[in-house]
Amino acid sequence: MSTLLIKNATVLVTMDDTQREIAEGGLFIRDGFIEQVHRTSELPQTADEVLDLRGHLVLPGLVNTHHHFYQTLTRAVPAAQDANLFNWLKTLYPIWGRMTPEDIFISTQTALAEMALSGCTTASDHLYIFPNGARLDDEIAGAQEIGVRLQASRGSMSLGESQGGLPPDAVVEPEEKIMADSQRLIQKYHDAKAGAFVQIVLAPCSPFSVTGELMKQSAKLARETGVHLHTHLAETEDEQQFCVLKFSMRPVPYMESLEWVGEDVWFAHAVYVNGEEIKTFAKHGCGVAHCASSNMRLASGIAPVKEYMAAGVKVGLGLDGSASNDGAHMLAEVRQAMLLSRLREGITGFSLSNDPSRRLMTAREALRLATRGGAAVLGRTDIGSLEAGKCADFFAINLNRLDYAGALHDPVAAAVFCHPVRADFTVIGGKFVVRDGNLVTLDEMKLVERHNRASRRLLENV
Numbered sequence: 479m480s481t482l483l484i485k486n487a488t489v490l491v492t493m494d495d496t497q498r499e500i501a502e503g504g505l506f507i508r509d510g511f512i513e514q515v516h517r518t519s520e521l522p523q524t525a526d527e528v529l530d531l532r533g534h535l536v537l538p539g540l541v542n543t544h545h546h547f548y549q550t551l552t553r554a555v556p557a558a559q560d561a562n563l564f565n566w567l568k569t570l571y572p573i574w575g576r577m578t579p580e581d582i583f584i585s586t587q588t589a590l591a592e593m594a595l596s597g598c599t600t601a602s603d604h605l606y607i608f609p610n611g612a613r614l615d616d617e618i619a620g621a622q623e624i625g626v627r628l629q630a631s632r633g634s635m636s637l638g639e640s641q642g643g644l645p646p647d648a649v650v651e652p653e654e655k656i657m658a659d660s661q662r663l664i665q666k667y668h669d670a671k672a673g674a675f676v677q678i679v680l681a682p683c684s685p686f687s688v689t690g691e692l693m694k695q696s697a698k699l700a701r702e703t704g705v706h707l708h709t710h711l712a713e714t715e716d717e718q719q720f721c722v723l724k725f726s727m728r729p730v731p732y733m734e735s736l737e738w739v740g741e742d743v744w745f746a747h748a749v750y751v752n753g754e755e756i757k758t759f760a761k762h763g764c765g766v767a768h769c770a771s772s773n774m775r776l777a778s779g780i781a782p783v784k785e786y787m788a789a790g791v792k793v794g795l796g797l798d799g800s801a802s803n804d805g806a807h808m809l810a811e812v813r814q815a816m817l818l819s820r821l822r823e824g825i826t827g828f829s830l831s832n833d834p835s836r837r838l839m840t841a842r843e844a845l846r847l848a849t850r851g852g853a854a855v856l857g858r859t860d861i862g863s864l865e866a867g868k869c870a871d872f873f874a875i876n877l878n879r880l881d882y883a884g885a886l887h888d889p890v891a892a893a894v895f896c897h898p899v900r901a902d903f904t905v906i907g908g909k910f911v912v913r914d915g916n917l918v919t920l921d922e923m924k925l926v927e928r929h930n931r932a933s934r935r936l937l938e939n940v
């Protein structure tokens with residue numbers, strides 16, 4: 479048994495139902511779980527390790543609900559810098575088709591290192607391309623070494639160009655192979671217990687890259703085995719047109735026809751939805767991964783996040799692929815989500831509205847999306863807040879820095895409004911992954927060198 483005492487935080491934000499912000503706050507942690515959350519004076523004063531966070535803001539670990547780790551290898555590719563989603567994908571599919579198992583491992587560690595350094599403690603990744611012998615196992619191995627919680631999505635593409643889909647035939651898989659591997663991964667890795675570091679998700683890629691039959695089979699297997707379901711949905715107008723032409727219905731009704739609605743389902747993006755479709759999400763308990771930066775990068779549009787929140791739809795934040803975000807800074811994504819929501823309010827006439835329910839997204843609401851919201855989307859009740867019985871997942875930021883000068887009257891808001899910074903400490907399951915602003919579990923510069931070599935090889939002659 480091991481214990482850890484965190485004490486004297488300038489402000490400790492619980493994000494629990496009471497939404498406490500505790501001055502001189504602290505945590506008493508035993509074996510990876512929080513045992514007590516109080517002012518420091520009310521906690522035990524000894525532990526196996528004691529960390530004094532005087533001058534720091536402590537927040538629950540951030541939860542990333544949608545990513546593609548492998549895309550760290552293809553950031554800012556010139557031919558894809560100014561493309562919309564479909565053209566961006568067509569440019570990058572052949573490059574991704576060159577990846578090896580080692581590339582998957584390296585890119586996973588790069589993405590998770592970036593996230594841990596920005597306060598992220600749980601990440602859901604959507605890996606849907608498996609060239610040259612690559613497997614989801616390669617990603618899981620990389621994550622286990624770095625120590626970040628992983629919702630590992632066994633993605634898939636089965637509808638190639640020759641069958642009317644978007645991806646080239648060279649990067650799709652037979653559906654029998656997809657289902658067999660999905661079953662194998664669930665049996666080998668899925669951990670349903672509180673505090674799990676690896677959980678498996680079934681995630682056919684998108685309406686334009688898989689068949690309806692694969693969607694149905696995946697839903698059936700997921701519900702038999704108790705794992706969650708995830709896919710891209712309603713990301714662009716192109717996708718909406720594709721669904722109407724191919725299936726004679728919009729993306730959300732298409733999901734309903736495949737029995738892809740429920741509390742075990744969450745969708746990435748969900749930009750192009752109408753009022754009735756928002757009600758469908760709320761009625762069935764579906765979640766949404768809001769990917770603000772990616773949606774701006776690819777000119778996809780602005781998701782109706784405030785409308786989702788008002789309807790009671792579960793909403794979390796997603797960094798999305800590092801080739802459509804080009805970074806993996808989770809605290810920066812919190813800021814981006816807040817600002818983009820405010821922009822949408824401006825576009826839709828906020829300044830002219832007399833409706834008291836129309837108000838701008840606050841810094842604390844944005845942080846809640848990235849913590850409690852993300853946990854709810856992933857179906858995890860053991861993370862997302864700092865309270866007794868939950869995982870000891872949190873990060874701390876030193877407030878005595880130039881970035882926050884003049885903002886310390888409200889440190890919580892400063893973390894979102896001011897320029898995003900690196901975490902000084904990130905703790906996951908009671909273990910340090912970042913200490914004093916540096917990765918503990920990996921050598922950052924060696925990882926960068928290894929990653930850049932892999933990226934150069936992939937991009938040769940492109």
